[in-house]
Amino acid sequence: MSVAAPQSLLCELTYRCNLQCPYCYNPLDLGNPREELDLTTWLRVVDEAAALGILQFGLSGGEPTLRRSDLIAIVQRATERGGYTNLITQGTFLDAEYLDALLAAGLAHVQISIQAPQQELAFAIAGTDVHERKLAALRLVASRDVALTLNCVLHRLNHDALPEVIAFAEREGIRRLELANVQFYGWAYANRGALIPTREQVARAADVVAAARERLRGRMDITYVLPDYFEELPKPCMHGWAQVALTVTPDGRILPCPAAAAITTLSFPNVREWSLGEAWTDSDAFVAYRGTGWMPEPCRSCDFRERDFGGCRCQAFLLTGNAGATDPACAKSPDHHLVVALRDGDPSAVPLVPRRALATQG
Amino acid sequence: MNAYRLARGVRLQRKPDGASVLLVPEGIVELNASAASALALLDGTRDAPAIARILGESYEADPSELASDVRALLDDFAGRGFVTT
Numbered sequence: 001m002s003v004a005a006p007q008s009l010l011c012e013l014t015y016r017c018n019l020q021c022p023y024c025y026n027p028l029d030l031g032n033p034r035e036e037l038d039l040t041t042w043l044r045v046v047d048e049a050a051a052l053g054i055l056q057f058g059l060s061g062g063e064p065t066l067r068r069s070d071l072i073a074i075v076q077r078a079t080e081r082g083g084y085t086n087l088i089t090q091g092t093f094l095d096a097e098y099l100d101a102l103l104a105a106g107l108a109h110v111q112i113s114i115q116a117p118q119q120e121l122a123f124a125i126a127g128t129d130v131h132e133r134k135l136a137a138l139r140l141v142a143s144r145d146v147a148l149t150l151n152c153v154l155h156r157l158n159h160d161a162l163p164e165v166i167a168f169a170e171r172e173g174i175r176r177l178e179l180a181n182v183q184f185y186g187w188a189y190a191n192r193g194a195l196i197p198t199r200e201q202v203a204r205a206a207d208v209v210a211a212a213r214e215r216l217r218g219r220m221d222i223t224y225v226l227p228d229y230f231e232e233l234p235k236p237c238m239h240g241w242a243q244v245a246l247t248v249t250p251d252g253r254i255l256p257c258p259a260a261a262a263i264t265t266l267s268f269p270n271v272r273e274w275s276l277g278e279a280w281t282d283s284d285a286f287v288a289y290r291g292t293g294w295m296p297e298p299c300r301s302c303d304f305r306e307r308d309f310g311g312c313r314c315q316a317f318l319l320t321g322n323a324g325a326t327d328p329a330c331a332k333s334p335d336h337h338l339v340v341a342l343r344d345g346d347p348s349a350v351p352l353v354p355r356r357a358l359a360t361q362g
Numbered sequence: 363m364n365a366y367r368l369a370r371g372v373r374l375q376r377k378p379d380g381a382s383v384l385l386v387p388e389g390i391v392e393l394n395a396s397a398a399s400a401l402a403l404l405d406g407t408r409d410a411p412a413i414a415r416i417l418g419e420s421y422e423a424d425p426s427e428l429a430s431d432v433r434a435l436l437d438d439f440a441g442r443g444f445v446t447t
Contacts, residue, residue: 007390055375055383055390084373084385109371109387147371147387175443176387221443 003281008056009049010247015062020127020354023153023195024187027261035251039070043077045248048276050081060088072105079106091137092130109147112138116158117168127354149176159201166212180225185259189318193350202230229339234311234327241289241313254279259314263323289313294324298332364447366436367406372444374401386444400432410436
């Protein structure tokens with residue numbers, strides 16, 4: 001069976017970060033910065049990706065700008081190979097000189113995240129007082145010839161500030177706004193009991209977003225990522241396992257999605273031993289859940305199996321210990337009660353664990 | 363006059379197989395040949411009629427039909443934030 005080529009590559013350049021957001025999807029084990037791939041290896045990975053026909057490159061982390069000069073070289077190589085580069089950053093290290101060097105290398109799109117529209121709440125969530133620095137970075141990027149997206153991850157602690165997030169974006173002249181409900185992987189999974197929004201918050205947000213889209217039509221494009229545990233059908237995660245996208249982690253593991261390292265029952269190929277193309281086509285981990293052949297009931301005979309692909313393998317593993325189970329987010333899953341229990345839990349009983357701040361000097 | 367150009371961070375690109383795509387933030391928009399030809403003419407000085415006129419020189423098409431096709435394409439892409447005036 002021939003396998004369609006991937007379209008995008010997410011390069012996680014480092015797990016280091018100076019913020020401590022409890023909703024971070026990075027793994028609890030942030031690894032050893034000394035084992036990060038060197039620049040030569042990253043450039044080879046970019047070359048291999050381009051040879052596979054990949055056009056979209058995401059540069060993320062951790063905080064990717066901590067790989068300061070390496071990031072510029074990677075952007076340049078991806079651009080030379082015909083790629084489109086997206087920098088996913090929290091913005092605290094973006095000054096004019098550095099940004100302009102990235103733009104000269106070909107950077108096409110910058111996504112900057114904020115934790116909240118107000119300094120106090122942003123400080124409380126990030127564990128570090130960087131709101132003003134982010135604001136400066138946002139305005140700097142907006143002044144340059146590059147696409148800009150403002151991102152805010154929504155969870156119980158900031159969901160009520162959603163109207164203010166939209167007003168903030170409007171004040172700053174943002175054209176692209178991504179409002180992403182927290183997805184429960186890594187640190188966010190560890191903190192799921194405290195971060196999961198209430199039913200009331202979720203219902204209110206749907207109305208707020210619909211009204212804002214109507215009012216700002218033609219001026220601001222708003223993407224709204226639905227909350228993980230509130231729909232009756234699972235999300236069509238990654239358009240199916242190993243269908244369109246690849247991730248390479250700071251230490252070189254090749255994953256079908258950024259959260260997949262959580263699946264300890266799979267052994268993932270590493271760029272130190274595998275080419276991207278071989279890993280995509282032949283590695284056991286990529287083949288394991290590709291297509292529909294792996295599906296158990298109720299997925300196997302479900303009319304939606306080609307629409308939601310059985311949901312998310314990582315979510316299935318985290319909640320049930322079996323990555324080959326139907327995603328418990330689906331109302332038809334025999335494990336759906338796990339999601340319902342979480343949705344109806346008492347958040348005040350759950351302590352919040354800040355993400356470990358990892359030394360920013362590698 | 364509404365002169366069009368590609369929006370910030372939007373790139374028109376030819377793939378190795380010859381087909382053109384529009385590269386946008388975290389996305390790829392497949393283009394047919396006529397859409398690619400129209401978008402290649404966006405330079406910040408041409409309006410929709412000017413683009414249709416130039417296309418008319420190389421395409422066998424009814425001029426008024428071509429003009430309305432170009433208009434529809436630019437309206438659609440402007441609404442999606444890919445082109446701007």
